[in-house]
Amino acid sequence: MAGKSGRTISNTPDKSLKSRLLCWESMMILLFILVNVLCICISPTYNIRNVFREMPKYLIEMFLLFPMAYILVLGDIDISVGAIVCLSATMASIATNNGVPFLVAAVIAIVVGMLCGLVNGCILTMFTELPPMIVTLATQIIFFGIAEIALGSGGSISLTDTAGYKAISAKIGMVPVVFFVVIVFAVIFTVILSRTTFGRNVYAIGSNRVAAYYSGVPVQRIRLLIFTATGLMAGICALFLTSILYGANTTTGKGFEMDAIAMAVFGGISTSGGKGRLLGGIISGFTIVCLRIGLGQINMHPQLILIILGILLIAAVLVPNISMAFTKKKTA
């Protein structure tokens, strides 16, 4: 039976060695290795130490990738996450500058993020006919607006006490703390999406929302939960970003949502819902990070790097469609 995304669904998943080797994720691993080989060839300074040192700035966007993968699988989209990051980072910085201990400031960042996510979720589940793109566009503007008012006339706030933030931007050996945190979250989110009933339900909603509803899947409750979790992850992302920026400003978090969506789509997660695996997204995330670090080290023009990423993204979307056209021709 062909689903709405054009793929065939069989009762028993194909688990043969051949299909495993040739799945999208294996291709991504191959590409990841290729990118690293390429970077080592073109840049004499591309080595583990430097990659780990440059990584945190890019890695924090992975916090947004995890929940974004769920949202895309649901067939939804959330473009307000960048603004949530900005608002959370602003609130955490303001709290710290008012003498609040670091742990409390951290909780504030996460709670602010969660509340923002809850707002998105409530609007989208109470008025299910509203398109998520428009709703989150509106909340994006609102969250950025609140953040800009809170930031005041200078448009920038800097931490007066950086002690706690230095702890989370520290390194263990040469590996930054944030790397371990990202890996832990990666495992949790991947296992939930691919190995639990909850994860199955998410795919069911994405494949056919109405059918899922009539099968007893609590569609709106799951959407509310996921949008709130997205806010929470944006709060964590904000915390780590604050530890890098020592504060927040009006451009903090701008464009993060698009980077997260790009990583997910490049990893084979379809924006039309019900398709793709988080593992692919995570590998693609690391691939993009390594590519940007490598190309940055040879002083390539930044816009050229963006063009390359754009081409890769288009290729990632085109390849499955083209290959599908070939299979159709063969079976026809």
Add this chain to the structure above:
Amino acid sequence: MRKKLLSMLMCMCLTAALLAGCGSKEDTTASKSADTETAEETTEASNGGYALVTKAAGNPYNEKMAEGFSDVIKELTGTDAIIKHPQAATADAQIEVINSLISQGVSSICIAANDENALQAVLEDAMNAGIKVSCLDSKTNSDSRMTFVNQAGTKEIGTTLMEAILDITGGEGQFAILSATSQATNQNAWIDAMKEAMETDDKYSKLELVEVAYGDDEPQKSTDQTQALLSNYPDLKVICAPTTVGIAAAAKVLQDQKSKVKLTGLGLPSEMAEYIGDDDAHSCPYMYLWNPIDVGRLGAYVSSALVNGEITGAAGESFTAGDMGDYEVVDAGDGGTEVILGAPFKFDPSNIEEWKTVY
């Protein structure tokens, strides 16, 4: 089909590799330090090159700065300078760029900062790695730099602009200021310096500042604000716009309406050439700006002096900047130090033809 998929992926990678190859050739990659092992092991950075980080790609003012910087570095060291543009005009993007430069083991970084405080962590990392960090055009906080190349002292700009207003009005009358946004730190500092000059010197006593208008550095809003000034103050003699966007917008309004109100301020010669002239047909008798090429050149000399150990960035030190003469490191009043390029440069009908093609 699987084979096709595979081959397609390979093509993709090849394209990426190809593009990467092209990119590295067209950009100035001087920092291919052959001995990477030592570059990463030793805390003292090797002579890995002199880097300039701009505010964003496509900023014409920064491009000219980069030009001056490259010329001097080429002349001093015989190698190309590393000019790095961040992906966007944000501090976030500059952090990525600086991290990359630390990896490359450059000797010095000269940066036009997009945010005063946000770069502190990464610039401290850079200085810990032995890289000499200085700022130009727009500074970071004093903890994240060794010194700052200031294009013009706040006081010099304030007095120069007041002198111009005094001269154009003929000694008395009303004038207004057309600024950028109400939060712009440099604009506010200059306006404050102008007000201070008016208070401290008696010769300005017959001048009256009627309003400070804000055009937000948008051509349309600046145009609207200029028109509002003209209708609100019929006796207005001079508008002073210390912002390049504001002055260009105001110049067009005044010249189109054949207004008697004259204009001065800080503007780009290329944008203002058609408005500068002594007769009634032109709206702006003369204006000022510093020379971005010289800002870049001085930035390069400062970087070089820091790397050679001639200066450490402490107040009171002095160094020679080639044919630009001797400069002194002075206290910047924010806990750090700065090197002041000099008084702003005057553009009048006699030299505008020559400068309008430069920037």
